[in-house]
Amino acid sequence: MSSNVVFFFPGQGSQSKGMLADLIAVEAVVADTFAQASDVLAYDMVALVTEDADGKLDQTEYTQPALLTASTALHRLWTARGGANPAQVAGHSLGEYSALVAAGALDFSDAVQLVAFRGQAMSKAVPAGVGKMAAIIGLDDDKVVALCEQVSEDDSKVWAANFNCPGQLVVAGHAAATERLMDAAKEAGAKRALPLAVSAPSHTPLMQDAADAMAEKLSGITIDTPTCPVWSNARATTLTSAADIRDALVEQLVSPVRWTEIVQQLSGQGVNQAIEMGPGKVLAGLVRRIDKNISVASVQTSDLMNKVLGA
Structure with missing residues (x-):
């Protein structure tokens, strides 16, 4: 695996009942990540993703922390198994938060709180049915x-x-x-x-109330300088400072996700290998349609991760 590899982190739509269940059962670092999220949110994150008895996994305020937790757990397992650090990271919509955690800009516990709040703020900004x-x-x-x-x-x-x-x-x-x-x-x-x-009509001006709420919430969160460039959905440029990250996360709620541009720019830099660091293969499918020169590998199971690590 090239040292120029990029990590992609998925957003809403990649969740599924039972995601990472096998890894939660046997990998301590994965189980510990889910336990950490459960402690922060005061509900059982493992039960949410493995059983989803009350159908909450597809509700925005639950989907967002669940996907962040799953992606972070996979990244931590990758690191524990000796995987190399990414040269750059990019996340689709919600996935931008997972990317910021992977790049060391956001503390995972803070990020879990942020995305749960983000989901609630998005739901409140526009009444159901509007x-x-x-x-x-x-x-x-x-x-x-x-x-x-x-x-x-x-x-x-x-x-x-x-x-x-x-x-x-x-x-x-x-x-x-x-x-x-x-x-x-x-x-x-x-x-x-x-x-x-x-x-919720995400990434449009109708989310302005949610963006205002997130700006206030983010003002109390510590953001560190990332260890590698993080791509901004709203700007289609990389973020390298804490101030830029804070502003871009607010902009993201009312601005379109510019995923096509991000992938095209990465390809233009010569990037040809990426890893979808999260459940599902949604981003791999999108990237294939944008630029076939970038190969996207999945690591959502133990066998798949070992295969990529051995490449």
Whole structure:
């Protein structure tokens, strides 16, 4: 594995009931990470991800700390097994917090509190039923952005929220405007326009109240200089100072995720190896559609991690 390897950390949508259950059972560093999160949040994180008896794993305020914990546990196991440190890190949306923990900029316990608060703030910012998100498949990004402007009205707007990969853009905004956008996209030739099972219109100006709440919350959190460059979703540039990190985490809530640009810039630097340091393979799929020159390996099981470590 090259020393130029980048770690990618997934966001919401990569969670699944039972994720990392096998590792929690046999790896002390993984079990300890979940126990640490349980202590911080005062609920059983292991039961949440392995049993999910009451269906909370897909609720934003629970999903976010669960994914952060899973990604951090895998990173700690990677390090315990002698894995090399990344040259750079990037996380998709929520994954930016996991990336900051891996880069030593955020303490894990602080990050767990932050993302739980972030999930609650996002849910409060826009009442249930008011907002909507949808994935538009098969149209150029510029066309979707233009359609957002075209269908938006003074009191009913929709914006580009996630530039995931060419031909896949997630939009978000008021429910009615998002539905108008889906219809317009289909008429314009989109292969699919799919509503997402997320009520909070993330990464849009409708999250301003959540951004204000996060700015206040972050003011009381210690942020250290990262040990390697951390890519900002909102800026598509790397963050290297605590002040930049604090500002970028607030911007992230009201600005689109510029994942396509981030991956293209990494490829332009000559990066050709990455590890998806979290459950699932969502980011591997996106990266493959952006630039096939970057190979993304999964380490979500013990065997997969050993295979990558031995490469």
